[in-house]
Amino acid sequence: MITDKHIETFVAQAHRVGELGLTICSSGNLSWRIGDQALVSGTGSWVPSLREDQVSICEVATGKVLNDVRPSMESVFHLGVMRQREDVGVVLHFQSPYATQVACSAIRPKSYNVTAEIPLHVGRVIPEIPFYRPGSPELAEAVVNALRGHNSALMLKHGQVVCGKDFNDVIQRAMFFEMACRICVLADMYPAVLTEEEVDALEQHFLGKISI
Numbered sequence: 001m002i003t004d005k006h007i008e009t010f011v012a013q014a015h016r017v018g019e020l021g022l023t024i025c026s027s028g029n030l031s032w033r034i035g036d037q038a039l040v041s042g043t044g045s046w047v048p049s050l051r052e053d054q055v056s057i058c059e060v061a062t063g064k065v066l067n068d069v070r071p072s073m074e075s076v077f078h079l080g081v082m083r084q085r086e087d088v089g090v091v092l093h094f095q096s097p098y099a100t101q102v103a104c105s106a107i108r109p110k111s112y113n114v115t116a117e118i119p120l121h122v123g124r125v126i127p128e129i130p131f132y133r134p135g136s137p138e139l140a141e142a143v144v145n146a147l148r149g150h151n152s153a154l155m156l157k158h159g160q161v162v163c164g165k166d167f168n169d170v171i172q173r174a175m176f177f178e179m180a181c182r183i184c185v186l187a188d189m190y191p192a193v194l195t196e197e198e199v200d201a202l203e204q205h206f207l208g209k210i211s212i
Helices: 004-019 075-084 097-103 117-122 137-146 167-186 196-206
Strands: 029-034 037-041 055-059 090-094 152-155 159-164
Touching: 004 029, 004 037, 004 055, 004 167, 029 075, 037 075, 055 075, 075 090, 075 137, 090 167, 097 152, 097 159, 097 167, 117 167, 117 196, 137 152, 159 167
Parallel strands: none
Antiparallel strands: 029 037, 029 090, 037 055, 090 159, 152 159
């Protein structure tokens, strides 16, 4: 089912993630569901310069590796999210500058809804995940639970994770997440945010037009 073209596309999208500044060096990881299998960036690989021989092919249902490439240690939550949500085609764990600063800050904003794009594309509420060792079963379980009803989550003292139907969906979500965090940091974690009524009106107006 997985073809060379699929792997070429995955590598190109990984490089795109890096070019947008969402990951640096070996930070972050990426996965893409194709039928009942998934491509996952390999353990220790650098997403911005991912090579085709660093792409792991896994069964979504079992996590079984189908080629000789060991997947990222975070593949457990990537595949776990896909198993829980049939609508999810791509999962991205990233560490962009401002969003990671927020994740590592003792004081964080109560709301990230600084512009209309945030509740509509990132999520009206962004759950926080306590720090667990990267690659641990505890982290995988926490991420899967957080993304059951959300498309984005903040991993404290670690980074961020977003999911969506395709690469554009996920990259847009990650970029708007980073934009919101930049605004929050520059506002000393006390930004002016949309009211609940304003968010309600946005969701009502755009329902069925924008994936939320």
